[in-house]
Amino acid sequence: PDDPTTAWVFRGIVALIVVNVVAAILLTDDRFRHAFPYDFRMIEVISLVVFGGEYLLRLWSCVESPRLRGRNPLQARLSWAMSPAAIVDLAALLPFAIMHLYPTDIRALALVRLLRFFKLARYSPGLASLLEAVRAERHALLACFVVMCGGIVIFATAMYELEGPAQPDKFGSIPLAMWWAVVTITTVGYGDVVPLSGAGRIVAGLTMIAGIFLLALPVGIVASSFIEVIRRRHFMVTWG
Amino acid sequence: PDDPTTAWVFRGIVALIVVNVVAAILLTDDRFRHAFPYDFRMIEVISLVVFGGEYLLRLWSCVESPRLRGRNPLQARLSWAMSPAAIVDLAALLPFAIMHLYPTDIRALALVRLLRFFKLARYSPGLASLLEAVRAERHALLACFVVMCGGIVIFATAMYELEGPAQPDKFGSIPLAMWWAVVTITTVGYGDVVPLSGAGRIVAGLTMIAGIFLLALPVGIVASSFIEVIRRRHFMVTWG
Amino acid sequence: PDDPTTAWVFRGIVALIVVNVVAAILLTDDRFRHAFPYDFRMIEVISLVVFGGEYLLRLWSCVESPRLRGRNPLQARLSWAMSPAAIVDLAALLPFAIMHLYPTDIRALALVRLLRFFKLARYSPGLASLLEAVRAERHALLACFVVMCGGIVIFATAMYELEGPAQPDKFGSIPLAMWWAVVTITTVGYGDVVPLSGAGRIVAGLTMIAGIFLLALPVGIVASSFIEVIRRRHFMVTWG
Amino acid sequence: PDDPTTAWVFRGIVALIVVNVVAAILLTDDRFRHAFPYDFRMIEVISLVVFGGEYLLRLWSCVESPRLRGRNPLQARLSWAMSPAAIVDLAALLPFAIMHLYPTDIRALALVRLLRFFKLARYSPGLASLLEAVRAERHALLACFVVMCGGIVIFATAMYELEGPAQPDKFGSIPLAMWWAVVTITTVGYGDVVPLSGAGRIVAGLTMIAGIFLLALPVGIVASSFIEVIRRRHFMVTWG
Numbered sequence: 001p002d003d004p005t006t007a008w009v010f011r012g013i014v015a016l017i018v019v020n021v022v023a024a025i026l027l028t029d030d031r032f033r034h035a036f037p038y039d040f041r042m043i044e045v046i047s048l049v050v051f052g053g054e055y056l057l058r059l060w061s062c063v064e065s066p067r068l069r070g071r072n073p074l075q076a077r078l079s080w081a082m083s084p085a086a087i088v089d090l091a092a093l094l095p096f097a098i099m100h101l102y103p104t105d106i107r108a109l110a111l112v113r114l115l116r117f118f119k120l121a122r123y124s125p126g127l128a129s130l131l132e133a134v135r136a137e138r139h140a141l142l143a144c145f146v147v148m149c150g151g152i153v154i155f156a157t158a159m160y161e162l163e164g165p166a167q168p169d170k171f172g173s174i175p176l177a178m179w180w181a182v183v184t185i186t187t188v189g190y191g192d193v194v195p196l197s198g199a200g201r202i203v204a205g206l207t208m209i210a211g212i213f214l215l216a217l218p219v220g221i222v223a224s225s226f227i228e229v230i231r232r233r234h235f236m237v238t239w240g
Numbered sequence: 241p242d243d244p245t246t247a248w249v250f251r252g253i254v255a256l257i258v259v260n261v262v263a264a265i266l267l268t269d270d271r272f273r274h275a276f277p278y279d280f281r282m283i284e285v286i287s288l289v290v291f292g293g294e295y296l297l298r299l300w301s302c303v304e305s306p307r308l309r310g311r312n313p314l315q316a317r318l319s320w321a322m323s324p325a326a327i328v329d330l331a332a333l334l335p336f337a338i339m340h341l342y343p344t345d346i347r348a349l350a351l352v353r354l355l356r357f358f359k360l361a362r363y364s365p366g367l368a369s370l371l372e373a374v375r376a377e378r379h380a381l382l383a384c385f386v387v388m389c390g391g392i393v394i395f396a397t398a399m400y401e402l403e404g405p406a407q408p409d410k411f412g413s414i415p416l417a418m419w420w421a422v423v424t425i426t427t428v429g430y431g432d433v434v435p436l437s438g439a440g441r442i443v444a445g446l447t448m449i450a451g452i453f454l455l456a457l458p459v460g461i462v463a464s465s466f467i468e469v470i471r472r473r474h475f476m477v478t479w480g
Numbered sequence: 481p482d483d484p485t486t487a488w489v490f491r492g493i494v495a496l497i498v499v500n501v502v503a504a505i506l507l508t509d510d511r512f513r514h515a516f517p518y519d520f521r522m523i524e525v526i527s528l529v530v531f532g533g534e535y536l537l538r539l540w541s542c543v544e545s546p547r548l549r550g551r552n553p554l555q556a557r558l559s560w561a562m563s564p565a566a567i568v569d570l571a572a573l574l575p576f577a578i579m580h581l582y583p584t585d586i587r588a589l590a591l592v593r594l595l596r597f598f599k600l601a602r603y604s605p606g607l608a609s610l611l612e613a614v615r616a617e618r619h620a621l622l623a624c625f626v627v628m629c630g631g632i633v634i635f636a637t638a639m640y641e642l643e644g645p646a647q648p649d650k651f652g653s654i655p656l657a658m659w660w661a662v663v664t665i666t667t668v669g670y671g672d673v674v675p676l677s678g679a680g681r682i683v684a685g686l687t688m689i690a691g692i693f694l695l696a697l698p699v700g701i702v703a704s705s706f707i708e709v710i711r712r713r714h715f716m717v718t719w720g
Numbered sequence: 721p722d723d724p725t726t727a728w729v730f731r732g733i734v735a736l737i738v739v740n741v742v743a744a745i746l747l748t749d750d751r752f753r754h755a756f757p758y759d760f761r762m763i764e765v766i767s768l769v770v771f772g773g774e775y776l777l778r779l780w781s782c783v784e785s786p787r788l789r790g791r792n793p794l795q796a797r798l799s800w801a802m803s804p805a806a807i808v809d810l811a812a813l814l815p816f817a818i819m820h821l822y823p824t825d826i827r828a829l830a831l832v833r834l835l836r837f838f839k840l841a842r843y844s845p846g847l848a849s850l851l852e853a854v855r856a857e858r859h860a861l862l863a864c865f866v867v868m869c870g871g872i873v874i875f876a877t878a879m880y881e882l883e884g885p886a887q888p889d890k891f892g893s894i895p896l897a898m899w900w901a902v903v904t905i906t907t908v909g910y911g912d913v914v915p916l917s918g919a920g921r922i923v924a925g926l927t928m929i930a931g932i933f934l935l936a937l938p939v940g941i942v943a944s945s946f947i948e949v950i951r952r953r954h955f956m957v958t959w960g
Binding site: 626630633634637640641653654655656658664667668669670671674678681685688689691692693695696699700 | 741744745746748749750830831834837840854861865868895898899902903906907908909910911912935938939940941
């Protein structure tokens with residue numbers, strides 16, 4: 001990444017991925033698809049050439065990488081092709097094949113095209129840092145998740161008992177009440193399911209205040225962990 | 241917990257508790273209950289055997305624990321049976337009895353089955369850490385709670401004065417206005433109760449901004465305390 | 481506060497204040513007022529005796545306090561009676577007078593009774609700590625407030641330009657659009673005012689993401705400041 | 721800023737900017753505009769004199785500033801007039817011109833008047849601190865933004881697949897589903913777009929919990945960075 005040419009090639013690939021993701025998003029909207037059918041095909045052809053070329057170059061040059069040096073070339077290339085990064089790169093070539101096999105299935109095509117988003121993680125040290133931060137505190141985050149699930153189950157059960165008889169379509173079973181509980185504990189609060197009785201509102205108020213305390217846990221843990229990781233790495237660009 | 245067999249027994253019990261909680265949740269939904277009546281009974285029988293066996297084994301072996309050694313066996317066993325952990329274990333056996341006494345009361349059965357969730361706390365060091373973190377900062381958290389209640393009362397009173405005459409069914413008494421205030425201060429914002437006048441909206445805006453500042457207190461305290469606790473304990477598995 | 485008798489007197493006064501605040505809240509609800517008219521009067525009489533006695537004892541003993549010792553007694557007592565704490569104590573005696581002058585004005589009575597809530601601050605070191613924390617970071621918090629107001633004005637203006645012509649009753653002026661902006665930036669999200677056009681939704685999305693960043697400022701400042709204050713004071717009970 | 725006269729002049733200019741911004745906001749409301757037409761013109765004339773005078777004085781005195789001393793006066797004045805601060809100052813004089821050219825276009829006038837808000841940044845060290853804090857952590861914040869966009873795209877795609885067929889007007893394309901995703905991930909939760917199917921609600925619940933974790937990143941980064949900046953600068957008033 002010291003070489004300015006390499007940096008420009010990187011930026012070009014990142015830009016092409018972003019263009020692809022934006023195109024895949026707009027593709028699902030009928031007005032955009034009918035307005036620019038030709039351009040979407042052009043992007044697909046350019047992507048096939050660039051991502052295909054990148055894949056072949058990486059497959060050819062992977063024998064030079066320090067991790068694989070010393071093995072025989074075929075074995076090294078097979079070992080690289082099985083790595084998660086190489087599979088993400090290969091998946092980025094899928095949409096072209098799909099487009100020719102099922103040319104009209106827009107829904108499947110959108111999904112496959114968005115797989116290219118994960119390709120961005122290879123060029124984005126921020127995403128890699130996030131994964132590292134999450135990995136470092138995975139036990140604490142799992143405990144948070146258990147505590148949050150516990151809170152959701154307990155408050156959902158309380159509301160099922162209190163509001164269930166009065167609003168059977170909204171609190172008539174614990175799974176239904178859990179929808180209300182997760183919307184409330186995360187402070188999203190759509191307002192599609194709301195308690196009406198006095199007792200239900202008191203329990204809902206406690207749920208909201210508990211939500212604040214339950215939110216504090218992952219916020220504190222992720223934030224402190226991520227800050228530490230970004231301080232340590234200084235966002236160096238990682239080599240694939 | 242060093243012994244791999246013990247670790248697998250622990251994981252098995254945790255899995256059985258999770259299965260029980262999920263079954264208790266799904267049991268309250270009519271479609272699930274009618275689709276799998278047999279399986280829910282199977283889970284209950286397996287749970288009775290495992291949790292009953294666990295209870296008897298713990299009752300038998302508790303005389304060996306460092307805390308109770310030295311007392312005579314009967315006294316030690318009685319002392320253990322009175323501990324909160326043992327009561328939680330005993331409560332986990334209740335659903336079987338209830339099911340045979342009142343076989344049709346689904347609502348009570350759901351509640352008693354979910355008591356098993358608390359059994360999970362014995363095997364989850366994360367939950368134990370959370371309780372420890374909350375205990376360590378209980379004075380600060382109580383002060384936060386008082387400040388938050390004060391904010392809710394003050395803003396509810398202001399809205400009762402401003403919006404009460406115009407919307408008597410929503411702001412016609414301070415308890416009603418407190419429902420709006422708690423929904424707003426915790427930033428949940430259902431939207432079922434909303435001020436309509438200009439003065440009411442200005443007070444509501446101040447409530448929201450005050451809410452942000454009031455939320456900062458528990459978030460900061462719980463987060464910093466929990467981070468400290470998890471650093472100190474390194475999530476060691478606690479022995480019952 | 482070392483003396484156990486003093487501690488019990490303190491707790492009794494705190495309990496009486498809490499009872500008064502709860503009574504003042506319930507008083508505004510017609511059902512509660514008609515159900516327990518006698519008890520509310522009893523609370524008022526007991527409060528008059530206790531708070532009146534407290535006021536007279538403090539007025540009599542204030543000459544002993546280190547701050548006022550050395551002055552002549554009358555001057556010391558006048559100086560104490562002018563202090564904010566003494567005015568809060570005197571205001572706590574007002575409801576009795578109001579009740580006899582305008583016995584039916586429930587709305588005014590509720591407001592005056594809730595003034596007693598501020599009396600709690602004298603006995604709650606947590607509230608005193610919060611005020612201290614807010615005071616210590618008042619410049620930073622003012623800057624946050626300016627930044628937040630700036631964000632609200634800028635995004636409200638943008639929405640007034642984009643959605644104003646289509647929804648004149650909701651975005652037809654900047655003050656109206658500011659109601660939407662404050663509800664969105666604080667992540668409350670009532671949903672009573674929502675953009676409908678594509679451009680409006682893009683600006684709204686940016687407002688929400690900006691809201692997250694703007695919220696981070698007061699949360700970080702208040703939290704870090706409050707944590708520092710509570711560590712320094714260890715929640716010692718302050719003497720009035 | 722040591723000189724008390726300078727401090728009062730600063731406060732007067734800040735007050736005039738605030739009056740201008742408030743007037744520009746109220747101007748867009750028909751009732752206010754018809755009630756006080758004369759005063760709004762008065763504010764405009766006073767602003768023209770003060771801000772015009774300030775601009776001319778700064779233009780005249782800028783040759784004395786350490787940065788520009790040594791150059792010839794004309795060159796120094798041109799160099800100052802091209803700086804962002806000087807352009808903001810000049811823009812603050814625009815509304816007077818616009819008012820005489822298009823006296824009835826309230827919408828454009830409001831926008832141009834609000835440009836004066838940016839003038840406040842010159843006199844507010846808090847705003848300058850915020851910009852500095854954002855600049856210091858711009859790489860980390862960009863990574864957060866990418867992660868958040870990734871989350872929005874992924875969850876929007878999942879909901880497009882799950883809820884799209886059932887609610888085509890709300891989840892019928894990925895851009896539409898992204899509106900739901902951004903409202904949910906930022907925990908705003910308007911409630912205008914809500915999943916109805918069981919699978920959609922499970923994905924929505926995961927989106928909310930992911931939103932909590934994604935929010936933790938910018939909160940932690942901005943908060944820690946801003947705290948550091950304000951500690952370093954102690955909110956010294958910056959000289960324009």
